[in-house]
Amino acid sequence: MDPLPHPPSPDFFASMPIFAKVIFISMIVIVVVLLIYTCFRGYIAKTDKASVACTQDSRVQPLNIDEFLSDIEKLKPMMFTSQQLSSATSNFSYKLGAGGFGKVYKGTLSNGINVAVKVLEGRSDHRIEAQFMAEVSTIGRTHHVNLVRLIGFCFEESMTALVYEYMERGSLDKFLFTCKEKLGFDKLQKIAVGTAKAIAYLHEECQERIIHYDIKPGNILLDRSFSPKVADFGLAKLCNRDATHVTMTGGRGTPGYAAPELWMPFPITHKCDIYSYGMLLFEIVGRRRNLEMSFPESQEWLPRWVWEKFEKGEIEETLMSFEIGEENKEVAERMVLIALWCVQYKPELRPCMSNVVKMLEGGVEIFPPPNPFTHLIGGTSVMDSQQLKAITEEEPYSETTSTMKRFEIRVDS
Numbered sequence: 001m002d003p004l005p006h007p008p009s010p011d012f013f014a015s016m017p018i019f020a021k022v023i024f025i026s027m028i029v030i031v032v033v034l035l036i037y038t039c040f041r042g043y044i045a046k047t048d049k050a051s052v053a054c055t056q057d058s059r060v061q062p063l064n065i066d067e068f069l070s071d072i073e074k075l076k077p078m079m080f081t082s083q084q085l086s087s088a089t090s091n092f093s094y095k096l097g098a099g100g101f102g103k104v105y106k107g108t109l110s111n112g113i114n115v116a117v118k119v120l121e122g123r124s125d126h127r128i129e130a131q132f133m134a135e136v137s138t139i140g141r142t143h144h145v146n147l148v149r150l151i152g153f154c155f156e157e158s159m160t161a162l163v164y165e166y167m168e169r170g171s172l173d174k175f176l177f178t179c180k181e182k183l184g185f186d187k188l189q190k191i192a193v194g195t196a197k198a199i200a201y202l203h204e205e206c207q208e209r210i211i212h213y214d215i216k217p218g219n220i221l222l223d224r225s226f227s228p229k230v231a232d233f234g235l236a237k238l239c240n241r242d243a244t245h246v247t248m249t250g251g252r253g254t255p256g257y258a259a260p261e262l263w264m265p266f267p268i269t270h271k272c273d274i275y276s277y278g279m280l281l282f283e284i285v286g287r288r289r290n291l292e293m294s295f296p297e298s299q300e301w302l303p304r305w306v307w308e309k310f311e312k313g314e315i316e317e318t319l320m321s322f323e324i325g326e327e328n329k330e331v332a333e334r335m336v337l338i339a340l341w342c343v344q345y346k347p348e349l350r351p352c353m354s355n356v357v358k359m360l361e362g363g364v365e366i367f368p369p370p371n372p373f374t375h376l377i378g379g380t381s382v383m384d385s386q387q388l389k390a391i392t393e394e395e396p397y398s399e400t401t402s403t404m405k406r407f408e409i410r411v412d413s
């Protein structure tokens with residue numbers, strides 16, 4: 001009896017049939033390749049972690065790219081120290097611009113991601129602190145392809161700042177008013193639709209309605225391919241879903257875009273954003289500022305000129321002055337009619353944003369708008385009540401968001 005198997009003798013291999021030899025050698029090759037591959041992956045992972053660790057301040061949140069992306073995914077804004085932002089922006093050397101609340105600098109995080117750092121001025125100023133808190137809590141919870149992402153923030157004694165995704169092309173105002181090279185109509189139309197979708201999301205899709213309060217070309221940023229993203233929820237305020245409107249004390253918005261109710265003692269609703277959007281839409285179609293004192297008197301204020309031409313049935317003439325090609329006239333006319341609806345003096349006459357999106361996309365008929373400027377230039381507006389209902393009626397604000405619908409989640413009652 002032989003208790004143990006013998007190891008293969010040296011002539012064992014020679015005695016194997018040819019096909020067995022081929023299988024045997026192939027298996028050895030596969031095992032060796034797998035071993036080399038596993039060792040190589042381990043090495044890469046180690047060097048990756050080491051390079052991230054050595055570029056970071058030890059007090060700083062980890063910026064490993066996977067964790068970073070997963071944090072973004074979970075809509076968690078990251079906290080940065082002022083030293084970190086200083087090194088990301090090469091000591092705040094590249095200024096992108098400045099607005100009402102501070103300066104904006106270009107920076108690059110240690111993981112290579114480009115950012116725009118908005119350093120808020122005057123920490124002791126109550127308005128700025130309120131804006132900071134509002135932005136962090138509202139932007140951090142919103143996610144839409146046409147909204148600028150808030151990546152993180154810094155909240156220190158020496159500095160308060162917001163860190164946004166960087167938008168390569170900057171803001172829309174530059175392209176509408178100062179750039180020699182004008183944007184083509186196709187791009188402008190996409191910008192108008194994308195912006196409208198972002199506002200519709202803020203008003204109608206977010207779990208808690210967000211009113212922007214400062215829609216204007218400077219707050220529409222463009223990415224490399226000119227896709228629009230709405231920036232600055234600095235003036236945004238979360239609406240209590242139970243309330244029909246928010247009451248506010250101080251004045252808000254930017255002159256020329258702010259709805260009349262923002263500077264008069266009237267209730268303020270999300271319809272103030274529709275008004276600002278209408279003003280923006282005139283500027284997008286016209287590729288000029290609404291107020292241009294260098295134009296002939298009748299054309300100085302674009303919205304009123306558009307209305308007067310529309311009323312006389314001469315809107316074509318206005319479109320020609322915008323240098324809009326024959327192929328785009330129909331769409332451009334739709335856009336100015338929508339703008340006239342959006343800037344109605346009475347908020348309840350303005351359409352809701354999801355209706356604006358439908359009208360822009362040509363999905364619904366646009367009825368002739370009533371005169372938005374009766375309070376300024378007199379005249380009456382004859383309206384067909386059925387048509388008016390079709391344009392302005394909106395779904396009651398629903399607590400069921402699209403995400404909730406997708407996952408069949410409902411609010412417990």
Ligand SMILES: Nc1ncnc2c1ncn2[C@@H]1O[C@H](COP(=O)(O)OP(=O)(O)OP(=O)(O)O)[C@@H](O)[C@H]1O
Binds near residue numbers: 096103218
């Ligand atoms: N995320 C960003 N990516 C690229 N550039 C940006 C970004 N955010 C802001 N900028 C640039 O910085 C400029 C200043 O922005 P800021 O928001 O401070 O001022 P504003 O929009 O002109 O006014 P407001 O304070 O009323 O918002 C913008 O016009 C834009 O060119």
Ligand SMILES: [Mg+2]
Binds near residue numbers: 099219231
């Ligand atoms: Mg801004």
